[in-house]
Amino acid sequence: MEQVQDLMVRLMAIADRFREVDQRVSDPEILSQPQVLREWMQERSRLEPVVAHYRKMEGMWKDWLLAKEWAGGGDEELRRMAREELAELEEGLRDAVEEARVLLLPKDLADQRSVLLEVRAGTGGDEAALFAGELFRMYQRYAAQQGWRVVLVSAQEGTVGGFKEVIARLDGEGVYGRLKFESGVHRVQRVPDTESQGRVHTSAATVAVMPVAEPVDVELSMADVRRDTYRSSGAGGQHVNKTESAVRLTHLPTGIVVECQEGRSQHANFDQALEVLRSRLFEVQRERQRAAQAAERKSLVSTGDRSAKIRTYNFPQGRVTDHRIGLTLHNLPGVMQGELDGMLDALHLAEQTEKLKNA
Numbered sequence: 001m002e003q004v005q006d007l008m009v010r011l012m013a014i015a016d017r018f019r020e021v022d023q024r025v026s027d028p029e030i031l032s033q034p035q036v037l038r039e040w041m042q043e044r045s046r047l048e049p050v051v052a053h054y055r056k057m058e059g060m061w062k063d064w065l066l067a068k069e070w071a072g073g074g075d076e077e078l079r080r081m082a083r084e085e086l087a088e089l090e091e092g093l094r095d096a097v098e099e100a101r102v103l104l105l106p107k108d109l110a111d112q113r114s115v116l117l118e119v120r121a122g123t124g125g126d127e128a129a130l131f132a133g134e135l136f137r138m139y140q141r142y143a144a145q146q147g148w149r150v151v152l153v154s155a156q157e158g159t160v161g162g163f164k165e166v167i168a169r170l171d172g173e174g175v176y177g178r179l180k181f182e183s184g185v186h187r188v189q190r191v192p193d194t195e196s197q198g199r200v201h202t203s204a205a206t207v208a209v210m211p212v213a214e215p216v217d218v219e220l221s222m223a224d225v226r227r228d229t230y231r232s233s234g235a236g237g238q239h240v241n242k243t244e245s246a247v248r249l250t251h252l253p254t255g256i257v258v259e260c261q262e263g264r265s266q267h268a269n270f271d272q273a274l275e276v277l278r279s280r281l282f283e284v285q286r287e288r289q290r291a292a293q294a295a296e297r298k299s300l301v302s303t304g305d306r307s308a309k310i311r312t313y314n315f316p317q318g319r320v321t322d323h324r325i326g327l328t329l330h331n332l333p334g335v336m337q338g339e340l341d342g343m344l345d346a347l348h349l350a351e352q353t354e355k356l357k358n359a
Helices: 002-024 034-071 076-103 125-146 175-182 237-242 266-294 332-336 341-358
Strands: 115-121 149-157 163-171 184-190 201-211 225-230 246-251 256-260 309-314 319-322 327-329
Touching: 002 034, 002 076, 034 076, 076 341, 115 125, 115 175, 115 266, 125 149, 125 163, 125 175, 125 184, 125 201, 125 332, 149 256, 149 266, 163 175, 175 201, 175 341, 201 266, 225 266, 246 266, 256 266, 309 332, 319 332, 319 341, 327 341
Parallel strands: 184 309
Antiparallel strands: 115 163, 115 201, 149 163, 184 201, 225 246, 246 256, 309 319, 319 327
16 A cells, blocks of 8 residues: 555645645636636646545545554454455555556646647549548548537648648647547548549548647747738639638748638638648647657657558448557448547557556
8 A cells, every 4th residue: 555655645745736726716916817827727627637536545545544443453343344345445546546647647738729630632643632531521520529619721622522731720628639649641442433443542641630829839930921912712702712812821941831711801811821830830849849759768659740651441341440559440431420439549548558658
């Protein structure tokens, strides 16, 4: 039980911090500063489940101490009952310790954020664009199941359907934490409609999932950004097509280019393009941090590496395989309809298991 005692000391310190944070979020000075209040509320949200678990463990620990005292008493019947209770409590405490270890694992502060989802056609021409469209609709369906809001930011349609590139913002609680392992190359194997000899073709699309960046996350000088406007080329009605409402932003130091034409006005497109640019720059910073961490340990489940082949969707065999964890699901139609929880749960469990080994 020495391990339990050590853990309880650590959890007690977190409970003390939670009480301090709880007081701060009620401070009138903090309440008058929305950004500062938001940061305090985020910390409170992170600490709350840990403190709730600590209080449960604290009750179990007190029961264990009492049962141990009774087990050493003079009444034989009481000793027998106490020993039985001790065995149950010790098993419960062991489970509670493992749960606490998971709760205490380092958290990505971006997990609670909304995301920018980018899907781009890769190798495979028209078939790749069609697949990119199917992937995007897969994520749309999953978002609908979760109650998330999907806002289209930018789209370039393929010549026969689908998308050469599509960007959308997904808003909701914990969106990035749920989808962050989706970044990478998604490969499809199937017989295209245009294939007369029934041969299976392989195409690919690239998915990027980025947490939406706040202005405070990135130092962005507008002196480093070139702004161009042009007439929208996509669908959207007379107003969109007849005015220069589309916006292109070029970040000169990095060469990152963002285009947006889905909004009804130049102002709306500028705001959306700026958010995408800021989020891409934020992701560049995060990739550098991940690279530094990877130098110390190899992550089983990679996030952010857009060049890594992570998944194959095999239509002839009706299966989808995630190559990072070697998981194959024989439910491809369901997956394409947005039934992603089985895959996502397995990815998160693999990452959690690896973190526990390295903790």
